């Protein structure tokens with residue numbers, strides 16, 4: 001039996017990972033520790049509720065007692081628990097990001113130290129820690145860290161905490177850094193699910209700052225496969241970039257127009273807005289040769305992945321329509337200064 005503690009497993013990437021892990025590792029048993037903040041949704045894993053190999057624990061990664069109890073029995077610990085949205089990481093909210101993204105991994109790692117369990121700890125990170133990258137550069141894992149927001153600065157802090165535990169105590173720690181994920185169950189505050197669901201409601205798509213920015217879009221299952229490979233074969237104390245390395249690279253504006261074509265909706269839905277993301281990074285890109293040397297490669301091309309994503313959101317209005325009310329509406333009104341349709 002392989003006992004896996006996943007934190008933040010009710011979020012987007014976490015829930016896709018839990019489902020994939022249980023399918024790929026018949027001996028795996030998963031405990032999912034999740035606080036169910038606004039982006040954590042138990043419905044993301046409702047199909048597993050009756051599985052004897054899955055257990056949900058409602059709780060906080062910053063709870064030292066709970067953390068110690070849960071890490072004690074784990075063979076692998078995968079830390080997805082994080083505040084993830086750049087637009088929400090205003091200076092006034094930075095403390096919440098530091099609490100979860102820096103203090104959270106510290107509590108888990110220190111609990112692991114106290115139990116003297118030699119479990120492998122995978123800290124799931126982001127390419128945003130390298131900051132905006134001028135073309136054609138693609139930073140390797142040892143590149144300078146240059147985060148532009150409280151969000152990415154806190155993720156850099158989490159990575160460094162984890163690596164510090166490896167260096168000081170020899171703990172079995174790995175850090176991954178992925179580019180932008182997309183696919184089913186992504187909370188509709190991120191670009192793709194926001195634009196898909198708005199377009200399905202004939203609502204404006206708020207395209208920031210001319211839409212010239214570049215992101216490297218990775219199908220979520222390809223990311224999850226890379227994480228599983230790192231758990232199985234990664235080297236302790238190492239960092240691994242994970243990304244699709246799209247060729248040619250694609251701007252947000254081009255991506256939006258492909259989406260509208262797939263949805264059969266007019267480009268007049270695009271609503272240009274400036275200044276909503278101070279310090280907006282122009283381009284992200286990473287060198288992924290290290291994870292590829294372990295045998296990983298992305299399997300889903302962008303347009304194919306976008307078709308699947310669009311089809312999923314078209315079919316799962318029952319999932320996203322309830323989200324686009326309540327807390328989401330308040331956030332939307334506050335941030336975009338116009339109404340979201342409930």
Ligand code: DAU
Nearest residue numbers: 084085086126127128178179180189190191206207208213
């Ligand atoms: O690179 C990995 C990162 O990808 C993760 O670490 C983050 O948790 C994740 O949120 C994502 O960060 P981004 O800031 O790149 O994702 P987001 O979907 O918020 O924005 C993608 C691009 O789209 C970015 O250039 C800003 C733009 N955008 C975003 C929103 C929400 C818009 O033009 N309009 C929008 O309404």
